[in-house]
Amino acid sequence: MGSQGSPVKSYDYLLKFLLVGDSDVGKGEILDSLQDGSAESPYAYSSGIDYKTTTILLDGRRVKLELW
Numbered sequence: 001m002g003s004q005g006s007p008v009k010s011y012d013y014l015l016k017f018l019l020v021g022d023s024d025v026g027k028g029e030i031l032d033s034l035q036d037g038s039a040e041s042p043y044a045y046s047s048g049i050d051y052k053t054t055t056i057l058l059d060g061r062r063v064k065l066e067l068w
Helices: 027-032
Strands: 013-017 052-058 061-067
Antiparallel strands (some): 052 061
8 A cells, every 4th residue: 555645735724716896996906916826827718817826824824815
């Protein structure tokens, strides 16, 4: 038997947010304000879709945020 278990996660919680609203209300600025996130969508059809991830420390817990 191999010693393959479940992979260790780099976070305690995962929160996913979908930002919706009219144009020019600040959705892009929220995404741009994230320092260490990735701007690449995990899907091939990224036309018009912004995506960022970041991990924050909240009350001693690592929380990964996914913002769409």
